[in-house]
Amino acid sequence: MSRKTKKGSKKNSQKENIIKIEHELSEYQNFKKEEYTMLFTNYRLKTFSEWPFDGDNSCNPQALAAAGFYHIPTNTEPDATRCFCCYKELDGWEPDDNPWEEHQKHSPHCAFLTLSKSVEKLTVDEFLKLECERQKNKMKKYFHMKKEELKQHAGNVRAEMAKINR
Ligand SMILES: [Zn+2]
Incomplete structure (x- = not known):
């Protein structure tokens, strides 16, 4: 039972990390897009x-x-x-x-x-x-x-x- 809980929480923190990275990436992509369009x-x-x-x-x-x-x-x-x-x-x-x-x-x-x-x-x-x-x-x-x-x-x-x- 404790093992299961442990695994579960690890999975959750991994999931949170992935969401965090995706968020950072999307911000980065937005920044990049803005960066190049603003040349015009x-x-x-x-x-x-x-x-x-x-x-x-x-x-x-x-x-x-x-x-x-x-x-x-x-x-x-x-x-x-x-x-x-x-x-x-x-x-x-x-x-x-x-x-x-x-x-x-x-x-x-x-x-x-x-x-x-x-x-x-x-x-x-x-x-x-x-x-x-x-x-x-x-x-x-x-x-x-x-x-x-x-x-x-x-x-x-x-x-x-x-x-x-x-
Ligand atoms: Zn200037």
Whole structure:
């Protein structure tokens, strides 16, 4: 009986692990899909369906998408945007902001800005150079996010330990 229970629980934890891995994989696949579609202006444009400023303002969805940005709204930062190439995230947009100029101001070395062409018009050579830069930036962003996550976790552990020691 105990053996049966043991086997059963092992099976359950295996099943949980598989579900967890599948979930992680699906997140990874979504990320990959987003990652490549965001290279194209028309896909970036689609992300701005809830954008507060329309075509009468210089900071409109078309101008943002053309400047490399896509919309990544959160509860605390509803106007957060990210460049598909340098991964720079900007929020706090004003209606009369010029997205291209803001991009240059905050990320002067972005490879997309340097090329000054939409991805659809790049030569193969230019595309590969851009893709190489983008991958480097993606890794930097990933490690930065992991570092922040780890810092947060360490802070939580520290707080819990302080409670125990009290
Ligand atoms: Zn950029």
